Amino acid sequence: MADLTVAVSESAFQRLFVVLRDSIRWEAQDSTSFGPFTAGYHVKGHLEGGSVDFRSDNSVLVDELDVRWDMFQFTLGLDIPEICVGGGCIDMPWPFPDICLPRWCVFSANPDVSISPDLAAFVAQELSVAGRPVVRYYDASIPPPLIDPCGLLRDLLVNASVIDPFPDHNQWHIFLNPDFIDLDLFDFADIVGNLIENALTAAVTALLPGGWVRDLILAIIGGIADFIRWLLDIPDEIDEWLSDLFNISFGLGDLLIQLVGEFFGACVPLIRVDDPLEVLAKEISTSVLLSGSPVELVAVTVPVRNLFVRVDDVEMVVQADVGG
Amino acid sequence: MTSNQKQATLNRALFAQRSFDSTQISVLSTLIHHFQEAGDYEVFISRTNRTPLRLVVTVVDGDAPYQHNLDLSTIKNPTERDCCREDADLRLHTGGVLGFYSSRGVSTFQVRIIRLGSKEKQVLLNHAEQIPAGDFFTVTPLRPGVYRVADLLNKAEMALKVVMPPLPEQGKVEKGAKAKGERPPSTYRPDQPLLVSVGKKGFDRREASLLSGQTLVFQVQSAARLRVVLEKEDEAVTSPPKKRPDKPTRAKKQS
Numbered sequence: 001m002a003d004l005t006v007a008v009s010e011s012a013f014q015r016l017f018v019v020l021r022d023s024i025r026w027e028a029q030d031s032t033s034f035g036p037f038t039a040g041y042h043v044k045g046h047l048e049g050g051s052v053d054f055r056s057d058n059s060v061l062v063d064e065l066d067v068r069w070d071m072f073q074f075t076l077g078l079d080i081p082e083i084c085v086g087g088g089c090i091d092m093p094w095p096f097p098d099i100c101l102p103r104w105c106v107f108s109a110n111p112d113v114s115i116s117p118d119l120a121a122f123v124a125q126e127l128s129v130a131g132r133p134v135v136r137y138y139d140a141s142i143p144p145p146l147i148d149p150c151g152l153l154r155d156l157l158v159n160a161s162v163i164d165p166f167p168d169h170n171q172w173h174i175f176l177n178p179d180f181i182d183l184d185l186f187d188f189a190d191i192v193g194n195l196i197e198n199a200l201t202a203a204v205t206a207l208l209p210g211g212w213v214r215d216l217i218l219a220i221i222g223g224i225a226d227f228i229r230w231l232l233d234i235p236d237e238i239d240e241w242l243s244d245l246f247n248i249s250f251g252l253g254d255l256l257i258q259l260v261g262e263f264f265g266a267c268v269p270l271i272r273v274d275d276p277l278e279v280l281a282k283e284i285s286t287s288v289l290l291s292g293s294p295v296e297l298v299a300v301t302v303p304v305r306n307l308f309v310r311v312d313d314v315e316m317v318v319q320a321d322v323g324g
Numbered sequence: 325m326t327s328n329q330k331q332a333t334l335n336r337a338l339f340a341q342r343s344f345d346s347t348q349i350s351v352l353s354t355l356i357h358h359f360q361e362a363g364d365y366e367v368f369i370s371r372t373n374r375t376p377l378r379l380v381v382t383v384v385d386g387d388a389p390y391q392h393n394l395d396l397s398t399i400k401n402p403t404e405r406d407c408c409r410e411d412a413d414l415r416l417h418t419g420g421v422l423g424f425y426s427s428r429g430v431s432t433f434q435v436r437i438i439r440l441g442s443k444e445k446q447v448l449l450n451h452a453e454q455i456p457a458g459d460f461f462t463v464t465p466l467r468p469g470v471y472r473v474a475d476l477l478n479k480a481e482m483a484l485k486v487v488m489p490p491l492p493e494q495g496k497v498e499k500g501a502k503a504k505g506e507r508p509p510s511t512y513r514p515d516q517p518l519l520v521s522v523g524k525k526g527f528d529r530r531e532a533s534l535l536s537g538q539t540l541v542f543q544v545q546s547a548a549r550l551r552v553v554l555e556k557e558d559e560a561v562t563s564p565p566k567k568r569p570d571k572p573t574r575a576k577k578q579s
Contacts, residue, residue, distance in 0.1 A: 085338070085537030086352070086464040088515035095419075097390045101462055101517060101539055102354055102425045104338055212468060212488065213339050216536050219489035219512045 002319035004304070008271075009315050014052045016270055017062065021047050023162035023268070026259055030250060036231045037078045038114075039245055041252065044071040047127070047260075056313040059132050060176060067125040067183070067256070074242075076196065077114035078231055080207065083107060083220050106217060113203035115196065122192045129260060131178040133270070133309045133316065138171040150267035163268060169276075172307040173269035174318070181257045186246040193239030200228050271318070276301035335428050344463040346542075346550040347452050348432040349396060354425040356460035357437060357449055359383045362418045364440040365448070369394075369424070371431050374401040380440075381422065382412035389416065393423035396433045421460075454547045461550055462517070464539045468558035473527070476549045480526025484552065489514075489535045517541045522548050 008016075024047050031040025050065035087103035144151065157163045201224050208214045221227040234241045246252050264270075280300035288295045307320040337351045344353045359365065362383050370376040377399055382388075392414055416422065424435050437449040448456065454477060455461055465471060471484040489512035514537040521528040523545035534540055542550055 085466060085514045086539050088513075088517045088539060090460070090517060090519060090541055090543075099356060099391060099421055099423075099460065100393075101541070102393050102395070102423060102427070103515075104335065104352055104427060104464060106335055106338065107333060209334060209339075212536075215488055215491055216466065218491055220514065220537065222512075223491075 003322035004320045006318045007315045010052055010054050013316055017052055020268055020270065021050060023157050024263055028255060031075065032249065036081060037076065040075040041250060042071065042073040043069060045069045054311050054313050054316065058311050059130055059179065060311055062129045065127040067127050069120040069123050071118060072120040072123050073116055073118050075114060075116040076200065077112055078200065079112045083217055113207065115199040115203055117195060117199060119192055122189060123186065125184040127260065128182040129178050129264065130180055131176040131264065133311060134175050134177040135307050135309055136173045136175065138166060138173050140168050140170050149262060153263065153267050157268065169274065172273040172275055172304060174271040174309050175265055175269050177265045178261045181260055183253050183257055186243050186253060188239040188242045190239055192242065193237055196242065197225065197228070197238050201225060204228065273304060273307060275304040277304050337428055337430050338466055342467060342554040344552040346455050346461045348434055349424050349426055350432045351426050351428060352464040352466065354423055354462040355435060355451060355455070356421050356423045358421050358458040359416055360419060360458065366438050366440055368436040369396060369399065370434045371401060377401055379413040380411065381414045381416060383416045383418055383420065385418050390420040391423065392416065393425065395427045396424055397426040397429045397431065454549050455544045457544055457546050459544050461542045461544065462539050463552050464537065465534065466536050467554060468536050469554050470556040472553050472555045474551045475522050475526065476551060477547060478524055478526055480522065482527040482529060483531040484540065485531065485533045486536055487533065514538050519543055521545055
């Protein structure tokens with residue numbers, strides 16, 4: 001039978017979880033070239049909401065976490081290809097090959113346009129995490145690994161006073177190791193597609209001169225809207241194309257899932273238990289000696305062994321043996 | 325929303341060109357010389373008030389390309405006149421062609437081609453005077469309107485009408501109808517030149533019609549000197565729309 005048993009209710013766990021949830025903030029940026037266009041993003045976000053549910057299979061479900069984007073800047077740059085007149089070939093009688101004519105290009109340098117709308121207001125997602133509590137032992141005498149995937153994240157949280165730094169003594173750590181993380185796919189509404197298409201059309205239109213020259217260029221490229229769709233290789237709706245870009249090409253959802261998984265599963269423990277555990281703090285007492293002179297009483301600590309954690313549908317129970 | 329753009333550098337010379345003359349090469353015109361016999365040739369390319377560039381062209385029956393196109397706007401004129409260098413700058417197959425054109429700018433160029441090897445210099449092409457039989461001269465008019473085409477040597481004329489290509493209709497292509505990666509079909513093909521023969525009897529037709537940006541190719545069957553001049557601009561497409569006169573105010577009816 002364990003010497004030490006502590007039970008944590010769902011509501012207490014919820015309060016623990018909220019502290020950690022509020023400490024998760026992320027910022028990411030990337031850009032990729034797709035030949036005739038480049039696309040990139042610069043995003044910042046955090047989590048809100050979420051309800052905790054203890055389940056009888058020794059797992060915890062954190063459901064309906066709202067992914068809030070503080071910034072969701074999407075950058076799309078088009079490299080307008082050459083727009084040329086002339087060209088073609090003259091058929092020559094056999095055995096001479098055709099004579100090919102030169103082309104004259106409207107732009108002497110390839111111009112490019114780029115737009116950077118902030119789509120934060122148009123992106124809403126939910127995230128759910130289900131995981132099991134796992135216990136790991138932190139041995140302060142072992143130097144940290146040379147490449148610590150959690151080091152940067154923990155340092156940021158410590159500097160922001162969200163968590164305490166790992167101590168110079170040993171600890172038991174209880175993490176929520178995710179079994180699965182479910183994140184809604186990026187889904188952009190029609191309005192976002194229209195917003196981007198209109199912005200690109202305006203940017204390309206601004207490049208073109210007026211009058212008959214403009215009409216000629218429009219005839220060559222077949223209209224700006226179709227020209228842009230051709231450059232971006234969009235067969236259908238631009239909002240669907242945008243969703244594919246973020247879900248597949250950028251894999252931003254995977255990045256977010258990885259971040260949340262590492263945060264809860266490996267980097268930031270939900271609960272820490274010191275080893276040895278202090279049961280009586282050091283104090284200065286005047287009631288020990290008859291003379292009433294102050295005496296320093298050392299702290300009373302007990303070693304914690306075999307820490308174990310389990311969850312049922314009511315509570316989380318932490319048990320351990322005390323002493324050597 | 326922020327929007328950045330690298331401004332386009334418009335090739336303005338293209339849109340200012342209103343006439344073409346076969347005695348000089350300017351933007352939107354090309355001279356194509358046919359080398360019918362093997363041998364060594366020297367090609368002089370002159371730009372106004374500059375030292376001519378001398379190129380040596382070797383025409384062989386063996387392995388060599390049939391065509392070179394020289395963009396005269398990109399060549400550098402030498403600081404000193406070159407007279408005697410014999411190593412070939414270009415090699416062409418017998419029956420091959422050398423095209424001369426200028427891709428940008430307002431400079432005009434003249435070309436002179438001389439056959440080397442014989443005791444007397446044999447001038448095959450003195451572009452400033454005429455274009456010999458077997459060569460081609462092309463023009464790619466952009467400005468819509470009616471042009472007069474004349475061969476000053478053979479005293480022949482024809483009319484050339486240049487019209488704007490049809491403007492694409494917005495949203496004509498149904499969404500989803502286009503396969504991925506395919507460009508929407510366009511009715512306008514600037515790369516479809518029109519061939520016109522010009523000989524002692526004049527042009528092979530009295531009039532021709534082109535879409536702006538398409539090329540008219542003159543196949544010269546006897547020496548010619550060609551001139552293409554914009555006579556009547558198509559105001560419907562080159563002028564800004566006329567402002568509709570204000571409606572007179574309607575007098576109020578008194579009750």
